[in-house]
Amino acid sequence: MNKEAAEDCVEKAVSYLSEGKIEKAEKLLTKSITLHPTKRAEELLEKIKCGAYTKRASSGNTSDDGVRQRATAGQSAKPEPAAEPEYSPEQLDAVKRIKKCKDYYEVLGVTKEATDTDIKKAYKKLALQLHPDKNKAPGSVEAFKAIGNAVAILTDAEKRKSYDLYGADEQHHPAAHTARRSHARYEYAYSRGFETEFTAEELFNMFFGGNIPTQHVYTRQRRFHRAEQQQYREPQSGYAAFINLLPIILLIGLSMMSSFFISDPIYSLTPSQKFSVARKTNQLKIPYYVKDNFHSEYQGSVGRLEASVEEEYLNNLKHSCYRERNYKETM
Structure with missing residues (x-):
């Protein structure tokens, strides 16, 4: 909150500078630095103190010479052009939208049923908007990291499944927290960024050909x-x-x-004492089995779970056919 308020103060100060209202701009910049110090606010305040900006004619020099000298000062005192922002309002709005997001799906602007193709397409569009080399708006670096790590998590099947189950709330699931620290290596905390196996810049190069x-x-x-x-x-x-x-x-x-810390899978294609409740997928009617507490424990998308069931089932069929064909060829 302090950071956003500080940025708003800087924007208003720039507006006052363009109008020649130096004192108001100086107060806002001082307030901005108090809330959240930034290099831009400090540079603008330093320029004001060095006399780089001048007041409007209406607030020109006052002396004992009266109206004549004030008129002369008004003619010579022309406000210098204020430093224009290096970013557009659209770029700043894009950064602010990312800051308000509550989860990875909202960061990328996709639904929880989105496919890998949808997720990658959304990432590419946002990456071109938010890359720090192109977007100089305050907070663009953090926003760029956010979308990079969101795509890294949501395009990894295991990490995405774990995220759908527990999200950022790890306090109620200590076992899942331990497993994820050992295998997934990611945390959700926007203010500190996201931790993944690749940096945001490396992910960008992977998607756009840098490798x-x-x-x-x-x-x-x-x-x-x-x-x-x-x-x-x-x-x-x-x-x-x-x-x-x-x-x-x-x-x-x-x-x-x-x-020992890895949690059990959500489903099994074969029945067992643990996976005893039979179910069928909605599309291909593939049978699969879940635990007794499936409805209370599983909070993710059933549609995506059944898509995973069907994919695993078809892969097993392919492998079986492949082994059988190899066996016949070697006979």
Whole structure:
């Protein structure tokens, strides 16, 4: 709230400067810095103190010479043009809209039933509007991060499913919170930005052809292979070999530990003691099974859940056909 109020003060101060109302502009800039210091407000205030702006003719110099000197001062005192904003009102409105959003879907302007294609299309449109190189409005950097991380979460099936179940409210679901910290690596908190596996700039390059993350991955892999070859050429003692294997052992141990915190799946294609309630998808009538407490525990979209059921079922059929065909070819 303080940040938005500070930005409004700066905008009003710029308007006063263009009208030659220096004192009012100075008061508003001082108030803006008190609410939320910004570089722009500090620069404008410094220019006022250095005399870069002058008052209107009606508030010109006063002295003992009376009306004649005031008229002369009025003729010579022309207000200098105020610094124009480097952004348009539409760009500022786009940033403010993002700030008011309550969830990832609202950030991208899509519904909870949106497909990956819809989500990516919405992201591309917003990314071109909010990229900091193009949009200089206050808060554009945070808004750009918000849309980047929203698309990163909503185009990942597991992260999206977890987000639909629990959203940003992790206090009531400690087990889910632990699982997500181990696997999903994201948090929702607009004021602090979003934490994902890629930066907002890397995601932008991935969508528009930069492929920066791929280059980084390639560099890390190449260095790893060079180090591995060097270790292979040098004779190693038993202790050195153990040290080299220690990271792998730790990774295996962490993977085994994290598996204890992973929550159960929402459904199963085969019945069991845990998944005993039979259901069918609305479109293809594919049977699947859920727990007894499905209606009370699952808060996400049933339509999207059933789409996932049908996709998994069809993939299983494809794999079965593939295995059977390979078996016949080898006979």
